[in-house]
Amino acid sequence: MIVTISKIFRPFCIKDLLPGREGYVGGTAADNRLFVEAVLYRYCAGIPWRDLPPRFGDWKNVHRRLRRWCESGVIERIFRHLAADHDNEYMMIDSTIVRAHQHSAGAPEKGGADQAIGRSRGGLTTKIHAICDALGNPVELDITPGQDADITQAEPLLEKIDPDAFLADKAYDADRLIDRLTERGITPVIPPKRNRTTQRKTDFALYRERNLIEQFFNKLKQFRAIATRYDKLKSTFLAAVQFASIIILLN
Template sequence: MTRRYALRDDQWARIETFLPGRKGHVGMTARNNRLFVEAVIYRYRTGIPWRDLPERFGDFRIVHLRHSRWSKTGVWERIFNALAQDADNEYAMIDSTIVRAHQHSAGAKGGIDKQAIGRSRGGLSTKIHVTVDALGNPTGFHLTPGQAHDLEGADVLLEDTQGQTIIADKGYDAQERLVQPLKDKGKAVVIPSRSNRKQHRTYDKHLYKARHLVENFFARLKQYRAIATRYDKTAINFLGAIHLAAAVVWLI
Protein backbone atom coordinates (compact mmCIF):
# COMPACT_ATOMS: atom_id res chain seq x y z
CA MET A 1 0.00 0.00 0.00
CA THR A 2 1.31 3.41 -0.97
CA ARG A 3 2.36 5.70 1.87
CA ARG A 4 2.36 8.84 -0.25
CA TYR A 5 -0.65 10.36 1.50
CA ALA A 6 -0.33 8.43 4.75
CA LEU A 7 0.98 9.58 8.12
CA ARG A 8 4.36 8.57 9.45
CA ASP A 9 4.42 6.69 12.75
CA ASP A 10 5.78 9.74 14.60
CA GLN A 11 3.05 11.95 13.14
CA TRP A 12 0.34 9.48 14.13
CA ALA A 13 1.73 9.27 17.66
CA ARG A 14 1.24 13.03 18.08
CA ILE A 15 -2.48 12.99 17.30
CA GLU A 16 -3.85 9.56 18.22
CA THR A 17 -4.54 10.54 21.84
CA PHE A 18 -6.91 13.31 20.69
CA LEU A 19 -9.21 10.95 18.79
CA PRO A 20 -12.48 9.49 20.07
CA GLY A 21 -12.76 5.73 20.40
CA ARG A 22 -9.06 5.25 21.12
CA LYS A 23 -7.98 2.22 23.11
CA GLY A 24 -8.70 2.61 26.82
CA HIS A 25 -11.11 5.50 26.18
CA VAL A 26 -14.56 5.47 27.79
CA GLY A 27 -17.26 4.48 25.32
CA MET A 28 -17.24 2.54 22.06
CA THR A 29 -13.79 1.73 20.67
CA ALA A 30 -13.38 2.84 17.07
CA ARG A 31 -12.01 0.31 14.63
CA ASN A 32 -8.69 1.40 13.15
CA ASN A 33 -8.74 5.16 13.66
CA ARG A 34 -5.51 5.52 11.71
CA LEU A 35 -6.92 3.93 8.56
CA PHE A 36 -9.93 6.23 8.73
CA VAL A 37 -7.83 9.40 9.19
CA GLU A 38 -5.61 8.39 6.29
CA ALA A 39 -8.71 7.72 4.16
CA VAL A 40 -9.93 11.28 4.70
CA ILE A 41 -6.47 12.69 3.98
CA TYR A 42 -6.29 10.58 0.81
CA ARG A 43 -9.67 11.75 -0.42
CA TYR A 44 -8.98 15.46 0.04
CA ARG A 45 -5.40 15.22 -1.18
CA THR A 46 -6.35 13.50 -4.43
CA GLY A 47 -9.71 15.22 -4.95
CA ILE A 48 -11.54 12.03 -5.90
CA PRO A 49 -15.25 11.43 -5.19
CA TRP A 50 -15.88 9.57 -1.96
CA ARG A 51 -17.19 6.55 -3.86
CA ASP A 52 -13.82 6.21 -5.59
CA LEU A 53 -11.86 5.64 -2.38
CA PRO A 54 -9.63 2.55 -2.73
CA GLU A 55 -11.16 -0.59 -1.26
CA ARG A 56 -8.44 -0.82 1.41
CA PHE A 57 -10.18 2.05 3.25
CA GLY A 58 -13.45 0.16 3.55
CA ASP A 59 -16.98 1.28 2.68
CA PHE A 60 -16.77 4.86 1.38
CA ARG A 61 -20.23 5.63 2.82
CA ILE A 62 -19.03 4.81 6.33
CA VAL A 63 -15.87 6.89 5.86
CA HIS A 64 -17.90 9.86 4.61
CA LEU A 65 -20.46 9.55 7.41
CA ARG A 66 -17.74 9.36 10.03
CA HIS A 67 -15.94 12.38 8.54
CA SER A 68 -19.21 14.32 8.71
CA ARG A 69 -19.71 13.31 12.34
CA TRP A 70 -16.16 14.25 13.35
CA SER A 71 -16.49 17.58 11.54
CA LYS A 72 -19.77 18.34 13.28
CA THR A 73 -18.52 17.39 16.74
CA GLY A 74 -15.28 19.34 16.28
CA VAL A 75 -12.80 16.45 16.38
CA TRP A 76 -10.71 17.77 13.48
CA GLU A 77 -10.74 21.26 14.96
CA ARG A 78 -9.61 19.98 18.36
CA ILE A 79 -6.67 18.17 16.79
CA PHE A 80 -5.70 21.33 14.93
CA ASN A 81 -6.07 23.55 18.01
CA ALA A 82 -3.96 21.18 20.09
CA LEU A 83 -1.12 21.34 17.59
CA ALA A 84 -1.48 25.10 17.13
CA GLN A 85 -0.73 25.62 20.83
CA ASP A 86 2.92 25.67 19.73
CA ALA A 87 2.39 28.80 17.61
CA ASP A 88 4.98 31.57 17.60
CA ASN A 89 2.77 34.55 18.46
CA GLU A 90 5.36 37.27 17.97
CA TYR A 91 3.54 38.04 14.72
CA ALA A 92 0.14 37.12 13.30
CA MET A 93 -0.60 37.42 9.59
CA ILE A 94 -4.07 37.34 8.11
CA ASP A 95 -5.26 36.90 4.55
CA SER A 96 -7.92 35.13 2.52
CA THR A 97 -8.15 33.07 -0.64
CA ILE A 98 -11.09 32.24 -2.87
CA VAL A 99 -11.72 28.66 -3.99
CA ARG A 100 -14.11 27.65 -6.70
CA ALA A 101 -17.10 25.68 -5.43
CA HIS A 102 -18.12 22.85 -7.72
CA GLN A 103 -21.74 22.83 -8.84
CA HIS A 104 -22.25 19.62 -6.83
CA SER A 105 -21.46 21.55 -3.63
CA ALA A 106 -24.80 23.37 -3.86
CA GLY A 107 -28.03 21.96 -2.51
CA ALA A 108 -27.41 21.61 1.22
CA LYS A 109 -30.04 22.59 3.76
CA GLY A 110 -30.36 26.35 4.23
CA GLY A 111 -29.14 27.33 0.78
CA ILE A 112 -25.70 28.36 -0.43
CA ASP A 113 -25.42 31.46 1.76
CA LYS A 114 -25.87 29.36 4.90
CA GLN A 115 -23.09 27.05 3.68
CA ALA A 116 -20.51 29.78 2.97
CA ILE A 117 -20.97 29.63 -0.80
CA GLY A 118 -21.42 32.79 -2.83
CA ARG A 119 -22.59 33.31 -6.38
CA SER A 120 -20.77 35.83 -8.58
CA ARG A 121 -19.91 36.37 -12.22
CA GLY A 122 -17.26 33.66 -11.95
CA GLY A 123 -19.70 31.12 -10.51
CA LEU A 124 -19.95 29.57 -7.05
CA SER A 125 -17.09 30.22 -4.64
CA THR A 126 -16.05 30.11 -0.99
CA LYS A 127 -13.54 32.41 0.71
CA ILE A 128 -11.14 30.85 3.22
CA HIS A 129 -9.87 33.36 5.79
CA VAL A 130 -6.76 32.31 7.70
CA THR A 131 -4.28 33.54 10.28
CA VAL A 132 -0.74 32.21 10.50
CA ASP A 133 1.97 32.71 13.10
CA ALA A 134 5.46 34.20 12.76
CA LEU A 135 6.70 30.96 11.16
CA GLY A 136 3.83 30.69 8.68
CA ASN A 137 1.98 27.93 10.52
CA PRO A 138 -1.84 28.18 10.55
CA THR A 139 -3.58 29.33 13.72
CA GLY A 140 -7.21 29.92 12.72
CA PHE A 141 -9.81 29.68 9.95
CA HIS A 142 -13.14 31.20 9.01
CA LEU A 143 -15.34 30.58 5.96
CA THR A 144 -17.55 33.07 4.14
CA PRO A 145 -19.24 33.22 0.74
CA GLY A 146 -16.72 34.14 -1.95
CA GLN A 147 -17.96 37.70 -2.40
CA ALA A 148 -17.59 38.60 1.30
CA HIS A 149 -15.14 41.33 2.31
CA ASP A 150 -11.86 40.31 3.94
CA LEU A 151 -12.84 42.24 7.07
CA GLU A 152 -15.58 39.71 7.81
CA GLY A 153 -12.86 37.17 8.47
CA ALA A 154 -10.77 39.64 10.42
CA ASP A 155 -13.70 40.41 12.73
CA VAL A 156 -13.72 36.76 13.80
CA LEU A 157 -10.06 35.74 13.65
CA LEU A 158 -8.46 38.82 15.19
CA GLU A 159 -10.93 39.36 18.00
CA ASP A 160 -8.88 37.30 20.48
CA THR A 161 -5.62 36.93 18.57
CA GLN A 162 -2.49 36.13 20.57
CA GLY A 163 -0.25 37.76 17.98
CA GLN A 164 1.63 40.78 19.26
CA THR A 165 2.07 42.34 15.81
CA ILE A 166 -0.61 42.05 13.13
CA ILE A 167 0.54 42.00 9.50
CA ALA A 168 -1.94 42.30 6.63
CA ASP A 169 -2.31 43.88 3.21
CA LYS A 170 -4.16 47.12 2.48
CA GLY A 171 -7.44 45.26 2.08
CA TYR A 172 -7.57 45.30 5.89
CA ASP A 173 -7.04 49.05 6.13
CA ALA A 174 -10.09 49.92 8.23
CA GLN A 175 -9.10 52.42 10.90
CA GLU A 176 -12.18 52.35 13.13
CA ARG A 177 -13.24 48.76 12.52
CA LEU A 178 -9.86 47.03 12.75
CA VAL A 179 -6.70 49.10 13.15
CA GLN A 180 -7.62 51.24 16.14
CA PRO A 181 -9.24 48.39 18.14
CA LEU A 182 -6.05 46.36 17.68
CA LYS A 183 -3.92 49.26 18.86
CA ASP A 184 -6.21 49.73 21.85
CA LYS A 185 -5.38 46.13 22.81
CA GLY A 186 -1.67 46.93 22.70
CA LYS A 187 -1.01 45.31 19.33
CA ALA A 188 1.42 46.70 16.76
CA VAL A 189 -0.18 47.01 13.32
CA VAL A 190 1.67 46.57 10.03
CA ILE A 191 -1.00 47.37 7.44
CA PRO A 192 -0.32 49.79 4.58
CA SER A 193 -2.89 52.49 3.89
CA ARG A 194 -5.10 52.47 0.83
CA SER A 195 -3.89 54.72 -1.97
CA ASN A 196 -6.99 56.93 -1.74
CA ARG A 197 -6.38 57.88 1.91
CA LYS A 198 -5.52 61.54 2.45
CA GLN A 199 -3.21 60.72 5.34
CA HIS A 200 -1.15 57.56 5.05
CA ARG A 201 -0.19 55.54 8.09
CA THR A 202 3.47 54.68 8.61
CA TYR A 203 4.33 50.98 8.84
CA ASP A 204 7.38 48.73 9.00
CA LYS A 205 8.04 47.93 5.33
CA HIS A 206 10.76 45.41 6.17
CA LEU A 207 8.47 43.47 8.50
CA TYR A 208 5.67 43.65 5.93
CA LYS A 209 7.75 41.45 3.62
CA ALA A 210 7.12 38.54 5.99
CA ARG A 211 3.54 38.46 4.70
CA HIS A 212 4.66 36.02 2.01
CA LEU A 213 4.44 33.32 4.69
CA VAL A 214 0.65 33.33 4.59
CA GLU A 215 0.77 33.00 0.79
CA ASN A 216 3.12 30.06 1.22
CA PHE A 217 0.60 28.41 3.51
CA PHE A 218 -2.19 28.83 0.96
CA ALA A 219 0.02 27.11 -1.62
CA ARG A 220 0.46 24.16 0.75
CA LEU A 221 -3.25 24.03 1.59
CA LYS A 222 -4.23 23.96 -2.07
CA GLN A 223 -2.13 20.88 -2.64
CA TYR A 224 -5.27 19.22 -1.29
CA ARG A 225 -7.26 19.09 -4.50
CA ALA A 226 -10.64 18.77 -2.77
CA ILE A 227 -9.85 21.98 -0.87
CA ALA A 228 -8.50 23.89 -3.88
CA THR A 229 -11.89 23.10 -5.41
CA ARG A 230 -14.76 22.72 -2.96
CA TYR A 231 -16.99 19.68 -3.47
CA ASP A 232 -18.51 19.54 0.03
CA LYS A 233 -22.11 20.61 0.29
CA THR A 234 -21.82 21.71 3.91
CA ALA A 235 -19.47 24.34 5.27
CA ILE A 236 -18.88 22.27 8.40
CA ASN A 237 -17.49 19.31 6.43
CA PHE A 238 -15.32 21.58 4.29
CA LEU A 239 -13.98 23.37 7.35
CA GLY A 240 -13.34 20.03 9.03
CA ALA A 241 -11.19 18.99 6.08
CA ILE A 242 -9.30 22.28 6.24
CA HIS A 243 -8.58 21.74 9.94
CA LEU A 244 -7.28 18.24 9.17
CA ALA A 245 -5.07 19.45 6.32
CA ALA A 246 -3.75 22.26 8.53
CA ALA A 247 -3.02 19.75 11.29
CA VAL A 248 -0.92 17.78 8.81
CA VAL A 249 1.02 20.98 8.05
CA TRP A 250 1.80 21.24 11.77
CA LEU A 251 2.94 17.61 11.76
CA ILE A 252 5.47 18.00 8.94
Protein backbone atom coordinates in the same frame (compact mmCIF):
# COMPACT_ATOMS: atom_id res chain seq x y z
CA MET B 1 -0.02 6.48 -2.20
CA ILE B 2 -0.47 4.59 1.07
CA VAL B 3 3.26 4.74 1.79
CA THR B 4 3.32 8.49 1.19
CA ILE B 5 0.32 9.06 3.41
CA SER B 6 1.78 6.89 6.16
CA LYS B 7 4.88 9.06 6.16
CA ILE B 8 2.77 12.21 6.40
CA PHE B 9 0.40 11.06 9.13
CA ARG B 10 2.09 10.61 12.51
CA PRO B 11 -0.49 8.97 14.78
CA PHE B 12 1.73 9.20 17.87
CA CYS B 13 1.32 12.99 17.75
CA ILE B 14 -2.47 13.07 17.96
CA LYS B 15 -3.63 9.55 18.83
CA ASP B 16 -4.54 10.59 22.38
CA LEU B 17 -7.00 13.13 20.95
CA LEU B 18 -8.91 10.70 18.74
CA PRO B 19 -12.21 9.09 19.75
CA GLY B 20 -12.17 5.31 19.91
CA ARG B 21 -8.68 5.17 21.42
CA GLU B 22 -7.89 2.61 24.11
CA GLY B 23 -9.42 3.68 27.42
CA TYR B 24 -11.83 6.08 25.66
CA VAL B 25 -15.44 5.99 26.88
CA GLY B 26 -17.40 4.02 24.30
CA GLY B 27 -16.28 1.56 21.65
CA THR B 28 -12.61 1.11 20.78
CA ALA B 29 -11.76 1.78 17.13
CA ALA B 30 -9.06 -0.46 15.74
CA ASP B 31 -8.85 1.45 12.46
CA ASN B 32 -8.33 5.10 13.40
CA ARG B 33 -5.21 5.27 11.26
CA LEU B 34 -6.91 3.66 8.26
CA PHE B 35 -9.83 6.06 8.58
CA VAL B 36 -7.57 9.13 8.73
CA GLU B 37 -5.61 7.86 5.72
CA ALA B 38 -8.89 7.35 3.82
CA VAL B 39 -9.95 10.95 4.48
CA LEU B 40 -6.47 12.22 3.61
CA TYR B 41 -6.47 10.20 0.36
CA ARG B 42 -9.81 11.65 -0.65
CA TYR B 43 -8.80 15.27 -0.02
CA CYS B 44 -5.40 14.81 -1.64
CA ALA B 45 -6.80 13.17 -4.78
CA GLY B 46 -10.01 15.21 -4.98
CA ILE B 47 -12.10 12.18 -5.92
CA PRO B 48 -15.80 11.62 -5.18
CA TRP B 49 -16.37 9.68 -1.97
CA ARG B 50 -17.86 6.75 -3.86
CA ASP B 51 -14.56 6.36 -5.77
CA LEU B 52 -12.58 5.74 -2.57
CA PRO B 53 -10.44 2.58 -3.07
CA PRO B 54 -11.97 -0.56 -1.48
CA ARG B 55 -8.91 -1.04 0.77
CA PHE B 56 -10.24 1.82 2.91
CA GLY B 57 -13.56 0.03 3.48
CA ASP B 58 -17.08 1.11 2.60
CA TRP B 59 -16.99 4.74 1.44
CA LYS B 60 -20.37 5.41 3.04
CA ASN B 61 -19.04 4.41 6.46
CA VAL B 62 -15.96 6.61 5.99
CA HIS B 63 -18.08 9.61 5.04
CA ARG B 64 -20.56 8.96 7.86
CA ARG B 65 -17.73 8.78 10.39
CA LEU B 66 -16.21 11.99 9.06
CA ARG B 67 -19.55 13.75 9.52
CA ARG B 68 -19.71 12.50 13.13
CA TRP B 69 -16.23 13.90 13.77
CA CYS B 70 -17.29 17.23 12.21
CA GLU B 71 -20.44 17.51 14.30
CA SER B 72 -18.67 16.55 17.54
CA GLY B 73 -15.75 18.93 16.86
CA VAL B 74 -13.02 16.26 16.88
CA ILE B 75 -11.07 17.73 13.97
CA GLU B 76 -11.34 21.29 15.31
CA ARG B 77 -10.06 20.18 18.74
CA ILE B 78 -7.03 18.51 17.17
CA PHE B 79 -6.31 21.60 15.07
CA ARG B 80 -6.57 23.92 18.07
CA HIS B 81 -4.38 21.61 20.16
CA LEU B 82 -1.60 21.80 17.55
CA ALA B 83 -2.13 25.51 16.77
CA ALA B 84 -1.93 26.44 20.47
CA ASP B 85 1.86 26.18 20.27
CA HIS B 86 2.27 29.31 18.13
CA ASP B 87 4.76 32.16 17.85
CA ASN B 88 3.27 35.43 19.15
CA GLU B 89 6.02 37.75 17.85
CA TYR B 90 3.77 38.70 14.93
CA MET B 91 0.83 37.23 13.04
CA MET B 92 -0.68 37.86 9.64
CA ILE B 93 -4.09 37.55 8.05
CA ASP B 94 -5.21 36.96 4.48
CA SER B 95 -7.80 35.09 2.48
CA THR B 96 -7.94 33.03 -0.68
CA ILE B 97 -10.73 32.15 -3.09
CA VAL B 98 -11.51 28.56 -4.06
CA ARG B 99 -13.94 27.52 -6.75
CA ALA B 100 -16.92 25.53 -5.55
CA HIS B 101 -17.85 22.64 -7.82
CA GLN B 102 -21.48 22.47 -8.95
CA HIS B 103 -21.84 19.31 -6.86
CA SER B 104 -21.23 21.37 -3.71
CA ALA B 105 -24.42 23.38 -4.27
CA GLY B 106 -27.92 22.34 -3.31
CA ALA B 107 -27.53 21.46 0.37
CA PRO B 108 -30.91 21.63 2.15
CA GLU B 109 -31.33 24.95 3.97
CA LYS B 110 -32.23 23.93 7.50
CA GLY B 111 -33.24 27.03 9.40
CA GLY B 112 -31.69 29.23 6.71
CA ALA B 113 -28.24 27.75 7.29
CA ASP B 114 -25.46 29.52 5.36
CA GLN B 115 -23.21 26.99 3.61
CA ALA B 116 -20.52 29.62 2.77
CA ILE B 117 -20.99 29.37 -0.99
CA GLY B 118 -21.25 32.60 -2.95
CA ARG B 119 -22.70 33.14 -6.41
CA SER B 120 -21.08 35.69 -8.67
CA ARG B 121 -20.17 36.25 -12.31
CA GLY B 122 -17.33 33.77 -11.91
CA GLY B 123 -19.62 31.06 -10.60
CA LEU B 124 -19.73 29.41 -7.19
CA THR B 125 -16.91 30.35 -4.80
CA THR B 126 -15.87 30.04 -1.17
CA LYS B 127 -13.32 32.23 0.61
CA ILE B 128 -10.89 30.76 3.14
CA HIS B 129 -9.71 33.20 5.82
CA ALA B 130 -6.57 32.37 7.80
CA ILE B 131 -4.29 33.83 10.43
CA CYS B 132 -0.73 32.49 10.55
CA ASP B 133 1.98 33.06 13.12
CA ALA B 134 5.59 34.18 12.68
CA LEU B 135 6.54 30.66 11.56
CA GLY B 136 3.87 30.55 8.87
CA ASN B 137 1.74 28.04 10.79
CA PRO B 138 -2.06 28.40 10.79
CA VAL B 139 -3.57 29.64 14.05
CA GLU B 140 -7.16 30.58 13.12
CA LEU B 141 -9.33 29.53 10.17
CA ASP B 142 -12.79 30.33 8.87
CA ILE B 143 -14.73 30.24 5.60
CA THR B 144 -17.31 32.59 4.08
CA PRO B 145 -19.09 32.99 0.73
CA GLY B 146 -16.65 34.08 -1.96
CA GLN B 147 -18.08 37.57 -2.41
CA ASP B 148 -17.57 38.56 1.25
CA ALA B 149 -14.95 41.24 1.84
CA ASP B 150 -11.67 40.11 3.38
CA ILE B 151 -12.01 42.42 6.38
CA THR B 152 -15.32 40.91 7.54
CA GLN B 153 -13.52 38.13 9.40
CA ALA B 154 -10.57 40.15 10.69
CA GLU B 155 -12.09 41.24 14.02
CA PRO B 156 -13.76 37.89 14.90
CA LEU B 157 -10.51 36.00 14.28
CA LEU B 158 -8.42 38.68 15.99
CA GLU B 159 -10.34 38.25 19.25
CA LYS B 160 -8.78 34.81 19.72
CA ILE B 161 -5.11 35.85 19.36
CA ASP B 162 -2.71 38.32 21.00
CA PRO B 163 0.41 38.96 18.86
CA ASP B 164 2.87 41.82 19.27
CA ALA B 165 2.33 42.92 15.65
CA PHE B 166 -0.38 42.20 13.07
CA LEU B 167 0.41 42.06 9.34
CA ALA B 168 -2.17 42.49 6.58
CA ASP B 169 -2.49 43.97 3.10
CA LYS B 170 -4.40 47.12 2.07
CA ALA B 171 -7.73 45.27 2.01
CA TYR B 172 -7.61 45.38 5.82
CA ASP B 173 -6.83 49.11 6.08
CA ALA B 174 -9.89 50.31 8.00
CA ASP B 175 -10.05 52.75 10.89
CA ARG B 176 -12.12 50.41 13.03
CA LEU B 177 -9.59 47.56 12.74
CA ILE B 178 -6.59 49.87 13.23
CA ASP B 179 -8.19 51.39 16.33
CA ARG B 180 -9.01 47.96 17.72
CA LEU B 181 -5.41 46.81 17.27
CA THR B 182 -4.09 49.98 18.90
CA GLU B 183 -6.44 49.58 21.88
CA ARG B 184 -5.06 46.09 22.48
CA GLY B 185 -1.45 47.20 22.20
CA ILE B 186 -0.90 45.34 18.91
CA THR B 187 1.24 47.12 16.32
CA PRO B 188 -0.61 47.29 12.97
CA VAL B 189 1.63 46.58 9.98
CA ILE B 190 -0.92 47.43 7.29
CA PRO B 191 -0.05 49.68 4.31
CA PRO B 192 -2.48 52.64 4.02
CA LYS B 193 -4.75 53.00 1.01
CA ARG B 194 -3.94 55.76 -1.47
CA ASN B 195 -7.11 57.69 -0.69
CA ARG B 196 -6.20 58.20 2.96
CA THR B 197 -5.79 61.88 3.85
CA THR B 198 -3.03 61.06 6.33
CA GLN B 199 -0.70 58.29 5.24
CA ARG B 200 0.20 56.01 8.14
CA LYS B 201 3.79 54.79 8.48
CA THR B 202 4.35 51.09 7.84
CA ASP B 203 7.26 48.82 8.75
CA PHE B 204 7.79 47.39 5.25
CA ALA B 205 10.78 45.34 6.40
CA LEU B 206 8.42 43.38 8.66
CA TYR B 207 5.59 43.53 6.10
CA ARG B 208 7.67 41.41 3.71
CA GLU B 209 7.25 38.48 6.10
CA ARG B 210 3.64 38.30 4.95
CA ASN B 211 4.80 35.92 2.23
CA LEU B 212 4.57 33.19 4.89
CA ILE B 213 0.77 33.16 4.73
CA GLU B 214 0.93 32.95 0.94
CA GLN B 215 3.16 29.90 1.34
CA PHE B 216 0.58 28.38 3.69
CA PHE B 217 -2.21 28.86 1.13
CA ASN B 218 0.03 27.28 -1.49
CA LYS B 219 0.49 24.21 0.71
CA LEU B 220 -3.24 24.13 1.48
CA LYS B 221 -4.17 24.10 -2.20
CA GLN B 222 -1.96 21.08 -2.85
CA PHE B 223 -4.99 19.20 -1.52
CA ARG B 224 -7.13 18.97 -4.66
CA ALA B 225 -10.43 18.79 -2.76
CA ILE B 226 -9.48 22.02 -0.95
CA ALA B 227 -8.38 23.89 -4.09
CA THR B 228 -11.82 23.00 -5.48
CA ARG B 229 -14.66 22.64 -3.01
CA TYR B 230 -16.84 19.56 -3.45
CA ASP B 231 -18.41 19.43 0.03
CA LYS B 232 -21.97 20.70 0.33
CA LEU B 233 -21.94 21.62 4.01
CA LYS B 234 -19.94 24.48 5.51
CA SER B 235 -19.07 22.39 8.57
CA THR B 236 -17.63 19.61 6.40
CA PHE B 237 -15.51 21.92 4.24
CA LEU B 238 -14.26 23.91 7.23
CA ALA B 239 -13.29 20.62 8.91
CA ALA B 240 -11.51 19.65 5.67
CA VAL B 241 -9.49 22.89 5.76
CA GLN B 242 -8.66 22.23 9.42
CA PHE B 243 -7.74 18.63 8.58
CA ALA B 244 -5.35 19.72 5.82
CA SER B 245 -3.89 22.32 8.21
CA ILE B 246 -3.28 19.56 10.78
CA ILE B 247 -1.22 17.67 8.20
CA ILE B 248 0.73 20.85 7.43
CA LEU B 249 1.35 21.46 11.15
CA LEU B 250 2.55 17.87 11.66
CA ASN B 251 5.13 18.39 8.95
